[in-house]
Amino acid sequence: MIVDAPLDSSGAGRGEERAPAALRRAGLHDALSADDGGQIDEARLRDPIRDPASGVIGAAGLVRAGGAIAARVGAILADGRRPLVLGGDCAILPGICRALPPKTELWFVDAHPDFLDGATSPTGEAADMDLSVVSGHGPAAISSGRALIEPSRVHLLGHRPASDESSRVEAARIDPAIQQVNAAEVLRRGAATVGAGLATDSDGPAWLHLDLDVVDPRDLPAVTYPEPDGLRWADLIALVTPLARADRLLGMSVTDLNTDEDPDGRHTRRVVEVLTGMLGG
Template structure:
């Protein structure tokens, strides 16, 4: 048999079997995946460095085209003249040189951003979001929407300014175009009071988990519409009964259905310029369901962006 295998356990594990490219080579696509296999900034259980590879393996379950119960084909590469998606591999990171690593992450993200409409970044712990955001400093009035159990706005932790507790504190200090952050899903017992006060003083929107569903439409209606949004999803936003494979799980989080309902509304109301998915630790979930859920989340989010900008425009 000469045709490539479409079974999930066969073939080379690029993300959703997308063709592999070098970030700086001559290519164009609607979406591009870039892995950032780093977890040196974690304060608790390690393992997020293994996430990009695990997500690629899990994504083979969701190779497009596919359709829902309504029979509508989604993410069909034939609908788009250029490649729907490419896989740009992983950033080569010097594990004990964090400043050099941040520079390489930013440089690679810029190359991806220049060549595709929808960059998708596979973390890695949440500290990688700061150097990723630096690649978007040219976008005026950039908004971040963050799904997360934790605020990640701490100034320092254990004398460290670049941990996974601080990516957004570093970003707002460095990026004058980053005008607002909205965080959905906050909960738990370990909040930094100074970080909460600093975020509120800057005008950020902090939405505890118990308010997300109870005041869903009111919260969304209060957000500025039609703004460029960088969407950052920390998988600990999910309830650990749904997704246990993460360093710092918190009870009473998102269901998958509620998270996708929120993401769908964000895509429809805003222009999502990029997506990152961080803090997945596949070694902490021997069942493998955590990476399957996260890979599906990426594919469904891409489908929403694609439908909003390409498919619906042709109807």
């Protein structure tokens, strides 16, 4: 069941907010023969002001959006369905994780660790800090103060090594219990080997989060914060397909397609093709 969560944590209504609708127009629902779970209208942010106390843009709106996302995802899971949540940006993840059962693993595929907080983020966007929130290290203004996913059950995959002062600060904040396989290591070990190993290393429930900026900008430039030296499409498909098809997968989220950077829609259509192939549509 596909659910649209058009949250752009900049509060400025960037192209990520329009990504779910663009994927719909490009035929994703029909290609997957998926049921339509509708749009979470509360998952929008219209407050671009960075709160001076917490350092987070639109903190109150983010809390409301997270509650609405949690309620919708929880209802779908309770009905025995498998949600595919289309963002928006990575700020949708804490709301999703609030709906997941205890002992869930998180497969977090992203160019960035998303482990900043309100003080260290250069933007104040919650998409800079979603994994820190999920693992219990986020700003109090948007965090419950506890880990939504146990850090030892988080697998951070495909991120780029620290290359400047901001990314070095971020890397130093990452909980050491989180298991990391960066982009270079994924390629060295073989993307298919890494994905297949994770899919079968446990029989507990898992959630798959895919930030499309993990793809090298040579293949997908239509993201907000592109990073070089990433996975090519073939690598991403090899890594994610066994995860997306794992029997223990509860659901999947997809974020950071920026339609502002895709005026002719060709990158959106490519994302539909890739997701359809991964999910077996």
